[in-house]
Amino acid sequence: MSALAAQESPTASGTSRVLDVQGLDVRLGRFHLLHDVSFTIDRGERVGLIGESGSGKSLTSLALLGLLPEDARIGGSVRLAGVGYDLVGARERDLAQVRGRDVAMVFQEPMTALNPTMRVGDQVAEAITIHAGRSSRDGGARTDRAAVRTRTVELLDQVGLPNPADCARAYPHQLSGGQRQRVVLAIALANDPALLVCDEPTTALDVTVQARVLDLIVRGVAARDAAMLFITHDLSVVATVCERVLVMYGGRVVEAGPVEEVFRRPRHRYTQGLLAASDLDTAEPGGRLPTIRGSVPPAGAFPDGCVFRSRCDYATSECAVLPPWTGTDPGHGFACIHPAGEEAAR
Amino acid sequence: MLLQIVRRTAILLASLVVSSVLVFAFMVLLPGDPARVALGVNASESAVTQLRQEFGLDRPLVAQYLSWVSGLVRFDLGTSYVSRAEIAPQIVDRLQVTMWLVVCAMLLAVVIAVPFGTLMALRHRRPSGLALSALSQVGVAVPAFLAGILLITVFAVKLQWLPANGWTPPNENPTQFLRQLVLPVLSLGLVQGAVLTRYVRSAILDVQREDYIRTARAKGLGRARALRRHGFRNAAIPVVTVLALQLATLLIGAVVVERVFVIPGLGSLLLDQVSNRDLIFVQDVVMLLVFAVLVVNFVVDLLYLVIDPRLKVGAR
Numbered sequence: 028m029s030a031l032a033a034q035e036s037p038t039a040s041g042t043s044r045v046l047d048v049q050g051l052d053v054r055l056g057r058f059h060l061l062h063d064v065s066f067t068i069d070r071g072e073r074v075g076l077i078g079e080s081g082s083g084k085s086l087t088s089l090a091l092l093g094l095l096p097e098d099a100r101i102g103g104s105v106r107l108a109g110v111g112y113d114l115v116g117a118r119e120r121d122l123a124q125v126r127g128r129d130v131a132m133v134f135q136e137p138m139t140a141l142n143p144t145m146r147v148g149d150q151v152a153e154a155i156t157i158h159a160g161r162s163s164r165d166g167g168a169r170t171d172r173a174a175v176r177t178r179t180v181e182l183l184d185q186v187g188l189p190n191p192a193d194c195a196r197a198y199p200h201q202l203s204g205g206q207r208q209r210v211v212l213a214i215a216l217a218n219d220p221a222l223l224v225c226d227e228p229t230t231a232l233d234v235t236v237q238a239r240v241l242d243l244i245v246r247g248v249a250a251r252d253a254a255m256l257f258i259t260h261d262l263s264v265v266a267t268v269c270e271r272v273l274v275m276y277g278g279r280v281v282e283a284g285p286v287e288e289v290f291r292r293p294r295h296r297y298t299q300g301l302l303a304a305s306d307l308d309t310a311e312p313g314g315r316l317p318t319i320r321g322s323v324p325p326a327g328a329f330p331d332g333c334v335f336r337s338r339c340d341y342a343t344s345e346c347a348v349l350p351p352w353t354g355t356d357p358g359h360g361f362a363c364i365h366p367a368g369e370e371a372a373r
Numbered sequence: 374m375l376l377q378i379v380r381r382t383a384i385l386l387a388s389l390v391v392s393s394v395l396v397f398a399f400m401v402l403l404p405g406d407p408a409r410v411a412l413g414v415n416a417s418e419s420a421v422t423q424l425r426q427e428f429g430l431d432r433p434l435v436a437q438y439l440s441w442v443s444g445l446v447r448f449d450l451g452t453s454y455v456s457r458a459e460i461a462p463q464i465v466d467r468l469q470v471t472m473w474l475v476v477c478a479m480l481l482a483v484v485i486a487v488p489f490g491t492l493m494a495l496r497h498r499r500p501s502g503l504a505l506s507a508l509s510q511v512g513v514a515v516p517a518f519l520a521g522i523l524l525i526t527v528f529a530v531k532l533q534w535l536p537a538n539g540w541t542p543p544n545e546n547p548t549q550f551l552r553q554l555v556l557p558v559l560s561l562g563l564v565q566g567a568v569l570t571r572y573v574r575s576a577i578l579d580v581q582r583e584d585y586i587r588t589a590r591a592k593g594l595g596r597a598r599a600l601r602r603h604g605f606r607n608a609a610i611p612v613v614t615v616l617a618l619q620l621a622t623l624l625i626g627a628v629v630v631e632r633v634f635v636i637p638g639l640g641s642l643l644l645d646q647v648s649n650r651d652l653i654f655v656q657d658v659v660m661l662l663v664f665a666v667l668v669v670n671f672v673v674d675l676l677y678l679v680i681d682p683r684l685k686v687g688a689r
Contacts (some may be wrong), residue, residue, distance in 0.1 A: 098498070126593045131591065140584045141588065142589070143682070143683055157592055211588065215591075
């Protein structure tokens with residue numbers, strides 16, 4: 028892998044951008060689910076995407092892979108390094124070639140993400156063979172059955188499965204949740220994708236297994252110098268794994284910036300609430316964590332203007348107008364009229 | 374795996390014993406004395422007594438049951454109360470005819486259901502899918518005998534393409550055999566196909582929503598390839614179950630369709646013996662049908678083991 032990383036070392040021109048999402052907008056039926064989502068990820072960069080359930084995180088990830096439902100109406104653009112066309116509006120045939128080769132995904136539920144009637148090794152091998160003919164990197168060498176088998180076992184070994192050759196012959200039900208998630212990771216990493224999207228990959232796992240799987244993901248990504256979008260609602264995971272973070276609520280990015288800055292000095296009131304709800308230091312005397320009042324509204328029921336104003340303690344009538352983005356670029360800033368930290372600044 | 378097979382075999386044997394008791398009890402509980410029923414109301418008392426002795430109907434019920442069952446095991450089905458002919462050869466003879474009908478109808482149903490059900494699932498929101506869905510709904514509602522009569526009216530009477538009825542053994546005249554087979558198979562198979570199509574459709578729809586299909590697509594498989602390589606085998610599990618149930622329906626449906634098309638199968642034999650009041654014969658045929666259904670279910674249970682690796686406990 029080190030040889031591969033060297034081969035793909037960043038070029039001097041600075042064109043190491045892997046993903047460029049501009050104004051991504053998704054409507055499904057009468058619901059407007061994603062609004063003007065913009066962000067970029069560079070090679071080797073690890074970006075976290077946080078927010079409560081229902082804030083549009085998973086939808087964003089599916090949009091990046093072109094896996095949204097057929098009847099979804101998608102606007103904006105999604106550009107991926109090495110792919111000559113915009114993924115938004117691309118034909119399904121073209122998208123299929125990109126998926127698994129240039130961008131791959133690790134899903135939330137390892138228990139159901141694998142085909143129960145197919146041997147694990149075959150499922151990994153399939154990921155290799157699908158793109159074998161099209162990959163110019165090593166010609167047709169990968170189509171060779173023995174080579175595919177060797178590579179499969181190699182991948183399973185890389186993700187830390189004991190006796191990888193035996194595991195390859197197992198069916199998913201014979202593996203534990205953590206082992207299955209490793210297999211899913213092996214599938215995702217099979218073609219050394221430029222971008223790995225992880226949708227809460229450790230949420231369904233035992234706490235003891237989470238750290239190990241997380242470590243494997245980070246190592247796999249680092250070895251390939253790949254970019255990573257890491258979706259989670261576990262803020263401590265973002266703090267350990269990611270360099271930058273995007274905070275989503277109501278289908279919008281409400282705040283973005285370096286993890287260090289956003290977590291230390293949140294500006295958006297939603298970010299502030301999220302952090303307070305997971306910060307053990309701010310626990311109330313009774314030992315209870317503060318919560319954000321109310322709950323995430325169902326799709327289509329978010330308020331106009333600032334999406335968070337129905338739950339925000341600082342909301343005023345001004346918040347009925349969509350707050351502008353305050354910041355240098357979409358990757359660094361916030362959208363709040365009454366931001367936190369303002370009091371201290373004055 | 375072996376344990377599973379042994380378990381399922383045990384279940385099969387137990388069901389056979391229970392069902393044989395039920396069939397026997399049912400025939401005993403029917404009002405009237407089988408000997409008198411067979412000979413008719415005008416028979417003399419002495420003739421009835423003689424028949425009862427001849428067929429052992431005067432013995433205790435348990436003895437009668439045991440001798441019937443021990444006969445079944447040796448495939449000695451006894452002799453008819455009415456014609457006094459051996460029953461087994463007649464059943465074998467008729468069974469061959471019915472098997473042609475049932476197997477061909479089943480194949481037709483599968484050939485119709487798999488592609489159309491899949492198409493309906495893939496296009497379940499588009500007009501073409503909805504039209505197919507409506508068509509299959511009509512097919513479900515039509516009873517086989519009505520389909521038979523309609524087919525005869527159109528293809529035999531109006532267009533005169535095919536014979537309206539009759540049966541020719543395949544080794545006697547293969548062309549005539551096939552020509553006569555078409556309409557009865559269609560009337561049985563089309564209806565079953567329509568029913569099965571709906572099950573295939575919902576199985577495929579369910580499978581499409583599965584996470585592993587999404588994983589397969591995330592790997593780079595197109596929608597259709599993902600479904601073919603990962604969906605079909607999983608979708609087959611519920612479909613095979615329905616298929617087994619349908620085979621039972623087909624056997625029953627054959628009874629009626631054989632009547633409509635004047636085919637000398639097991640169904641017509643059953644109806645003939647019912648009207649002849651030949652109770653032992655009816656009892657044997659019913660038992661055979663029950664046996665067939667149970668065996669089919671047994672085979673399906675074994676098929677599950679092949680399709681679904683999760684059932685092979687301790688296989689690894």
